[in-house]
Amino acid sequence: DTEVTQTPKHLVMGMTNKKSLKCEQHMGHRAMYWYKQKAKKPPELMFVYSYEKLSINESVPSRFSPECPNSSLLNLHLHALQPEDSALYLCASSQVGTDQETQYFGPGTRLLVL
Amino acid sequence: GENVEQHPSTLSVQEGDSAVIKCTYSDSASNYFPWYKQELGKRPQLIIDIRSNVGEKKDQRIAVTLNKTAKHFSLHITETQPEDSAVYFCAASDGNKLVFGAGTILRVKS
Numbered sequence: 001d002t003e004v005t006q007t008p009k010h011l012v013m014g015m016t017n018k019k020s021l022k023c024e025q026h027m028g029h030r031a032m033y034w035y036k037q038k039a040k041k042p043p044e045l046m047f048v049y050s051y052e053k054l055s056i057n058e059s060v061p062s063r064f065s066p067e068c069p070n071s072s073l074l075n076l077h078l079h080a081l082q083p084e085d086s087a088l089y090l091c092a093s094s095q096v097g098t099d100q101e102t103q104y105f106g107p108g109t110r111l112l113v114l
Numbered sequence: 115g116e117n118v119e120q121h122p123s124t125l126s127v128q129e130g131d132s133a134v135i136k137c138t139y140s141d142s143a144s145n146y147f148p149w150y151k152q153e154l155g156k157r158p159q160l161i162i163d164i165r166s167n168v169g170e171k172k173d174q175r176i177a178v179t180l181n182k183t184a185k186h187f188s189l190h191i192t193e194t195q196p197e198d199s200a201v202y203f204c205a206a207s208d209g210n211k212l213v214f215g216a217g218t219i220l221r222v223k224s
Contacts, residue, residue: 040201040217041216042203042214042215042216042217043203043214045211045212048210048211056210056211090157090158101146101207101209101212102148102160102163103148103160103212105150105157105158105159107156107157108157
């Protein structure tokens with residue numbers, strides 16, 4: 001399996017809702033990433049997990065809460081989001097270590113906050 | 115931190131012509147430079163990458179060149195086809211995280 005999968009594909013939520021985005025990979029990668037991508041912009045890094053531990057948090061607001069339950073799964077819990085949080089949320093994974101950092105992206109979850 | 119600049123922001127070429135996209139980076143510690151293609155509504159897909167110990171890499175119609183002294187790298191697409199139309203992102207990494215350029219919208223006119 002050489003793919004990163006993400007669910008759901010689309011999500012509409014109100015500002016008081018709680019929802020979760022899910023990401024899964026079975027490539028044996030030990031680094032997983034969350035990115036946010038606005039239209040016509042590059043992906044912006046949010047979080048990095050390495051060996052299931054949070055290694056980078058790019059000063060993301062606490063209404064976004066990542067979780068890595070095991071080496072294949074990555075979740076992003078959403079609570080009290082704002083309309084400006086509407087975007088495509090991309091998950092990626094890679095090996096860990098020198099010369100192994102090629103990142104493979106999932107198809108993304110398109111989030112609309114009303 | 116790392117800063118990556120990408121030019122041009124849009125590029126229109128005739129089918130069969132070549133396309134060149136250029137990026138510069140700021141952090142001399144960066145040692146990995148991938149290029150991603152993103153079609154409308156799709157995920158970014160890695161098309162080619164280069165590491166700092168190599169000056170050039172080629173894969174069929176796609177090539178990437180790297181000048182570490184000048185801190186710039188370029189994507190070359192030859193014999194462009196309509197299916198090459200997409201947004202292309204360059205990126206640089208020091209092994210910890212990728213920093214992306216702003217992207218280039220490539221339109222191949224048939």
